[in-house]
Amino acid sequence: VEDQTQMKNKRCSTFDLFLFSFCSQNVMQVNFFCDYEESRGNYLVDVDGNRMLDVYTQIASIPIGYNHPALTKVMADPKNLGTLVNRPALGMLPPRKLPETLFDSLISVAPKGFSRVQTMACGSCSNENAYKSIFIWYRNKQRGTSKPTPEEERTSLLNQVPGCPDLTLLSFMGGFHGRTLGCLATTHTKAIQKLDVPSFNWPIAPYPKLKYPLDQFERENAQEEARCLEEVEDLIEKWAKMGRPVAGIVIEPIQAEGGDNHASFDFYRKLRGIAKKHGCAFLVDEVQTGGGSTGKFWAHEHWGLDDPADIVSFSKKMLTGGYYYKDHFQAGEPFRIFNTWLGDHTKNIFLAEVIKVIRTENLLEEVKRSGKVMLQGLYDLQAKYPHLLSNARGIGTFCAIDLRDEATRNVIPDKVLACQCFSIRFRPALVFKERHAHLFLDIFNDAIAELR
Amino acid sequence: VEDQTQMKNKRCSTFDLFLFSFCSQNVMQVNFFCDYEESRGNYLVDVDGNRMLDVYTQIASIPIGYNHPALTKVMADPKNLGTLVNRPALGMLPPRKLPETLFDSLISVAPKGFSRVQTMACGSCSNENAYKSIFIWYRNKQRGTSKPTPEEERTSLLNQVPGCPDLTLLSFMGGFHGRTLGCLATTHTKAIQKLDVPSFNWPIAPYPKLKYPLDQFERENAQEEARCLEEVEDLIEKWAKMGRPVAGIVIEPIQAEGGDNHASFDFYRKLRGIAKKHGCAFLVDEVQTGGGSTGKFWAHEHWGLDDPADIVSFSKKMLTGGYYYKDHFQAGEPFRIFNTWLGDHTKNIFLAEVIKVIRTENLLEEVKRSGKVMLQGLYDLQAKYPHLLSNARGIGTFCAIDLRDEATRNVIPDKVLACQCFSIRFRPALVFKERHAHLFLDIFNDAIAELR
Numbered sequence: 001v002e003d004q005t006q007m008k009n010k011r012c013s014t015f016d017l018f019l020f021s022f023c024s025q026n027v028m029q030v031n032f033f034c035d036y037e038e039s040r041g042n043y044l045v046d047v048d049g050n051r052m053l054d055v056y057t058q059i060a061s062i063p064i065g066y067n068h069p070a071l072t073k074v075m076a077d078p079k080n081l082g083t084l085v086n087r088p089a090l091g092m093l094p095p096r097k098l099p100e101t102l103f104d105s106l107i108s109v110a111p112k113g114f115s116r117v118q119t120m121a122c123g124s125c126s127n128e129n130a131y132k133s134i135f136i137w138y139r140n141k142q143r144g145t146s147k148p149t150p151e152e153e154r155t156s157l158l159n160q161v162p163g164c165p166d167l168t169l170l171s172f173m174g175g176f177h178g179r180t181l182g183c184l185a186t187t188h189t190k191a192i193q194k195l196d197v198p199s200f201n202w203p204i205a206p207y208p209k210l211k212y213p214l215d216q217f218e219r220e221n222a223q224e225e226a227r228c229l230e231e232v233e234d235l236i237e238k239w240a241k242m243g244r245p246v247a248g249i250v251i252e253p254i255q256a257e258g259g260d261n262h263a264s265f266d267f268y269r270k271l272r273g274i275a276k277k278h279g280c281a282f283l284v285d286e287v288q289t290g291g292g293s294t295g296k297f298w299a300h301e302h303w304g305l306d307d308p309a310d311i312v313s314f315s316k317k318m319l320t321g322g323y324y325y326k327d328h329f330q331a332g333e334p335f336r337i338f339n340t341w342l343g344d345h346t347k348n349i350f351l352a353e354v355i356k357v358i359r360t361e362n363l364l365e366e367v368k369r370s371g372k373v374m375l376q377g378l379y380d381l382q383a384k385y386p387h388l389l390s391n392a393r394g395i396g397t398f399c400a401i402d403l404r405d406e407a408t409r410n411v412i413p414d415k416v417l418a419c420q421c422f423s424i425r426f427r428p429a430l431v432f433k434e435r436h437a438h439l440f441l442d443i444f445n446d447a448i449a450e451l452r
Numbered sequence: 453v454e455d456q457t458q459m460k461n462k463r464c465s466t467f468d469l470f471l472f473s474f475c476s477q478n479v480m481q482v483n484f485f486c487d488y489e490e491s492r493g494n495y496l497v498d499v500d501g502n503r504m505l506d507v508y509t510q511i512a513s514i515p516i517g518y519n520h521p522a523l524t525k526v527m528a529d530p531k532n533l534g535t536l537v538n539r540p541a542l543g544m545l546p547p548r549k550l551p552e553t554l555f556d557s558l559i560s561v562a563p564k565g566f567s568r569v570q571t572m573a574c575g576s577c578s579n580e581n582a583y584k585s586i587f588i589w590y591r592n593k594q595r596g597t598s599k600p601t602p603e604e605e606r607t608s609l610l611n612q613v614p615g616c617p618d619l620t621l622l623s624f625m626g627g628f629h630g631r632t633l634g635c636l637a638t639t640h641t642k643a644i645q646k647l648d649v650p651s652f653n654w655p656i657a658p659y660p661k662l663k664y665p666l667d668q669f670e671r672e673n674a675q676e677e678a679r680c681l682e683e684v685e686d687l688i689e690k691w692a693k694m695g696r697p698v699a700g701i702v703i704e705p706i707q708a709e710g711g712d713n714h715a716s717f718d719f720y721r722k723l724r725g726i727a728k729k730h731g732c733a734f735l736v737d738e739v740q741t742g743g744g745s746t747g748k749f750w751a752h753e754h755w756g757l758d759d760p761a762d763i764v765s766f767s768k769k770m771l772t773g774g775y776y777y778k779d780h781f782q783a784g785e786p787f788r789i790f791n792t793w794l795g796d797h798t799k800n801i802f803l804a805e806v807i808k809v810i811r812t813e814n815l816l817e818e819v820k821r822s823g824k825v826m827l828q829g830l831y832d833l834q835a836k837y838p839h840l841l842s843n844a845r846g847i848g849t850f851c852a853i854d855l856r857d858e859a860t861r862n863v864i865p866d867k868v869l870a871c872q873c874f875s876i877r878f879r880p881a882l883v884f885k886e887r888h889a890h891l892f893l894d895i896f897n898d899a900i901a902e903l904r
Contacts, residue, residue: 029787122792122793339631
């Protein structure tokens with residue numbers, strides 16, 4: 001949302017766009033070109049000098065705002081120069097500081113029960129490799145050893161069973177887990193993301209369609225959740241009988257790209273139980289929810305379970321992709337989970353600094369406070385404009401509100417960043433404070449008022 | 453290979469390894485921990501202070517050696533700080549300099565016939581998205597429009613035909629194209645990479661098994677190549693009849709991970725012709741061969757074709773992943789090829805500098821010179837030790853030599869980096885000069901002499 005007091009000029013830099021159109025296919029997606037040198041904290045500056053309060057932060061991937069001094073200091077530290085300039089193949093030739101940096105960064109914020117992590121370059125690669133870890137674990141369990149038969153070795157090279165087994169992953173309608181071919185088979189949000197791409201025939205369960213606010217519709221919502229959980233168990237049993245067992249269940253704590261669909265913590269606790277009962281791995285995809293914006297470092301920590309997951313994947317605000325995994329998901333042999341870079345050590349170094357800032361600036365507490373202002377403000381707005389807005393919802397600053405219909409939606413994009421469906425989703429950085437929430441609500445109120 | 457004159461101490465830093473074992477699954481893969489601050493040019497320094505002549509360069513991914521002063525200067529330039537510290541979502545909110553930087557980097561070295569590029573974070577993501585571009589192009593061609601039917605939209609969300617069509621890609625035995633699920637379906641190198649992971653049933657053609665040196669076995673090799681090309685055409689026709697048409701052919705100019713298998717330029721010219729004849733896209737995977745180590749910027753430029761490919765993918769030495777594509781592979785709608793980061797602009801900035809260095813230091817000419825020394829030296833060594841070495845081969849410094857048997861192989865790893873099969877593959881940086889080739893050959897000769 002633009003900070004209108006600072007607004008100079010509202011146009012894309014046409015020269016940049018013109019140049020870009022000769023070499024890129026993304027031109028139609030460009031909102032505007034940014035001046036990242038001039039951007040600060042919660043404020044993104046475009047090339048025309050407009051300064052905007054950013055509530056979407058590069059699709060939820062800027063943890064502590066733009067140009068935080070702690071991060072610029074990392075760049076200036078000559079100790080870091082070597083890994084910044086020479087990108088190591090982290091799996092074979094790690095830099096001296098890799099283990100220490102992992103303990104200072106990813107391991108220091110590992111969800112309860114996890115002590116192991118595999119870094120990857122992005123969210124899709126994280127899930128792709130997490131899926132592989134699940135399949136390897138499942139087959140090791142089935143055959144009682146990690147040693148394959150010669151027949152398995154031979155057929156694997158030909159994409160055939162038993163080497164490449166006919167296992168499946170169960171995912172949910174409305175779920176988003178990435179855009180590479182394996183991930184896409186578990187993504188069910190928009191046709192445009194999947195269309196024309198061959199996929200795997202894997203089971204897809206319904207995700208609860210709940211009424212908001214959740215605490216006012218507890219009975220109906222519980223019924224809807226029970227229906228979905230029953231369907232999950234039916235699918236697991238049905239696919240096992242077909243000889244195509246469900247090796248794992250993959251789900252987001254809040255369906256983000258799908259339009260910010262919530263389910264109750266009780267739903268997730270029961271789903272985890274079903275996975276365990278049927279011997280399926282349970283993968284919680286925290287690519288968009290992880291990193292603090294729900295007021296806890298991991299959104300699934302709200303569920304209140306000691307053993308909530310077998311694997312937790314992440315990316316975005318964590319700066320590096322990757323996944324935490326329980327010990328038994330450690331592949332027996334080297335080079336099973338591997339690629340040249342296995343992430344980017346630069347990002348681990350930045351993340352260690354980000355986590356230090358989150359702690360010293362008490363940012364999870366800030367998120368709880370500004371999230372409360374944000375959600376209350378959205379409730380007030382939907383009460384004020386019931387013909388335009390509905391379904392305000394959120395945890396921490398991970399908030400959303402729905403537009404009543406497409407006509408309403410089509411007037412909005414000029415003023416509000418990145419609303420691609422009927423939900424307007426808010427993804428501010430962790431440095432978004434109460435005063436920013438108030439400022440946002442004022443601007444949003446003015447924008448909505450204009451629509452009446 | 454270690455530079456023995458400088459060798460102090462040969463042990464992994466056991467403390468680092470101990471620490472690492474608590475949080476990572478890669479411990480068994482670690483060769484040793486490196487001191488990247490102390491490494492320079494062709495010399496990699498480990499944490500124990502050993503200085504080694506590096507002929508494998510982080511799995512072929514260091515273009516101009518360690519800590520090149522031009523790259524450290526990029527880091528110090530305050531103009532770059534903004535994009536280094538704040539990672540943009542390149543598809544939606546690109547930095548001001550993105551188009552200019554792409555012209556200075558990727559577009560300035562685009563293979564003949566290409567003016568468009570899509571950046572990605574790594575090699576696997578590059579191929580995954582290149583595959584998607586192929587499938588989208590093929591379906592658009594089939595239906596005569598990029599507009600899907602409502603039935604296609606509906607079924608795509610369910611992973612079903614016609615929305616997710618039953619198209620295939622043709623790949624080659626011994627080919628390597630990455631380790632995510634889509635890429636893995638075209639990778640056929642080692643069982644350990646594919647085992648236990650569900651795959652697509654796609655056609656796999658034989659890759660020519662040639663005799664080296666190629667110019668001494670022209671007649672037999674031509675026969676072998678003809679056999680493989682015939683099989684390719686048979687497969688395309690057979691799979692079309694099965695209703696599962698081959699949308700594209702994917703191949704490396706030299707099968708790298710597969711053990712440095714070469715085919716003649718004539719083979720590739722004919723294969724390109726077959727692809728065109730049958731309406732299949734032709735994807736050249738230059739992830740390992742691209743960036744100059746064959747003495748041309750792209751290995752496929754050796755083929756001498758005006759129109760050698762529809763898509764060329766890259767990563768590693770290019771620092772960023774991505775792929776060049778012909779205009780008709782531009783997806784009609786935005787957000788079909790998309791993800792949050794779409795690469796990392798930092799890498800584009802570094803690449804622009806790398807390309808400047810390649811030009812001003814005339815590095816492709818250096819590669820031709822040192823490559824000649826290298827290959828001649830390997831010929832001499834296999835003549836000297838015919839019971840140990842065979843099949844010396846290479847283009848530029850992209851060279852390899854085979855060990856006679858496993859017993860020989862098992863003695864080698866201590867002295868030579870990263871030989872994982874019977875082939876020892878050499879992947880020096882572009883700053884590897886004639887004197888380094890001589891130094892390497894001396895050290896290698898001594899190591900082999902010890903085996904006798």
